[in-house]
Amino acid sequence: MSMQSQDIIRRSATSSLTPPPQVRDHKLEVAKLIDVTVCIGCKGCQVACSEWNDIRDEVGHNHGIYDNPVDLTAKSWTVMRFAEHQDEGGRLQWLIRKDGCMHCADPGCLKSCPAPGAIIQYANGVVDFQSEHCIGCGYCVTGCPFNVPRINKDDHKAYKCSLCSDRLAIGQEPSCVKTCPTGAIQFGTKEDMKLVADDRVKDLKERGFANAGLYDPQGVGGTHVMYVLHHADRPELYSGLPANPAISPLVSIWKGVTKPLATLALAGVALGSLFHYVTKGPNEVSREIEEEIEAEDKEAAK
């Protein structure tokens, strides 16, 4: 028997009328809580990610900034993004955000993917790419509100953070959480992580960060990777973290009910043609006109 998690609540390009195995439905939702205010930008998590997942990105170039690599790639599933911000008092703040897949409750990638089973969502909320089913079309990139998935140029498959679903399956926390030396990344049930965040936010507010708050955007149904931000009122400060992420209306139109309706309409045209033929009969050349032509030919032959 193959190893199956049997807790898949959503599967790309699969009707909810034919659900994937999901008997194990009592699972608690999990979340990774990234406390940006505690992160020191050591990139230990980047290294741990590369180690555990056993992927080695190319050694890039120094672009004159701390971000390295400068962007997520098919082989760098998480990157630290460094932003310099001057607060109202003119003091420098270094806003360091660990970027990567947010594991949305309503994932735009899964909604967009045309390949059955190439993207799945587990009962604990993790959104995972099943790369052997991936066809490399890049629709997930088009659907993602956070610009996370990347197509690998070597094998033309899409990759992103799996939230270490393999580690979670055996009761371990993600490798970035395990490695973080400051405890800026925590992991647990989503409920617990919200409580932890509450405490942190309260603490930050007492220390003068009046706008501190939790980033768990509801436009995508909430996420299973959340941030504690000092400036929760302005998430864009953190290297363009979207303030109100949601699946783009264009993607919703593209992937909405219009497609089954268009499919029915096409079936209607096909059936309509068939029934037109059998009810009205073929449009034959009339015998009358054929006789006219034959008469002309006879006339000409005389």
Place this chain on the structure above:
Amino acid sequence: MIRDPKDLKRYNASERANHWLIGISFILLALSGLAFFHPAFFPLTQFFGGPVWARILHPYIGVVMALAFLIIFFRFKHLNKMTPADKEWLAKAKNMVDGNDHDMPEQGKYNGGQKVMFWALAVCMLLMTVSGLLIWRAWFGFDITLVRLGAVVHAAAGAVMIGLIMVHVYAAIWVKGTIRAMWYGTVTRAWAKQHHRGWYRQVTGK
């Protein structure tokens, strides 16, 4: 093959080859495109050697079709100018569909319906080509909003185009004696006199 030397030549060999190149590429594009369009059609990818091959091949076939279409467009454009008689034909199209074509106005090489089809397909092909290039990730990486727009347009115009081609093909099956024009390029004089009397007069001088 000339069945009857008095048959009328409607298409030369090069026009027919051009049309078939478009037809074949369209069928391949529709089959592979539908596979990505809705999961119900995903098994169609097996015709192409699996889903990855379908994803790889589709856009290249699209480029072939776009080029072949461009050529035929310039070949037939001047024959598809709308005239008042075409408008009259269109106003009466319902009778035609009902199988009652006795009082239809006289038509040239193409009737009003065929001309509407020509222009509708040309618009679709343009939309499909532009949007197809926008979403072709193997070669391009356009701005995300453009790609999303491209995805919507490609899917919508694709569905419309498939519907139009179904009508186009059905019309050829329904009107007996038409399909041979695409096989060997000729039609009978009776066919021409019944369906395209203006053209019949023009080529026979009657």
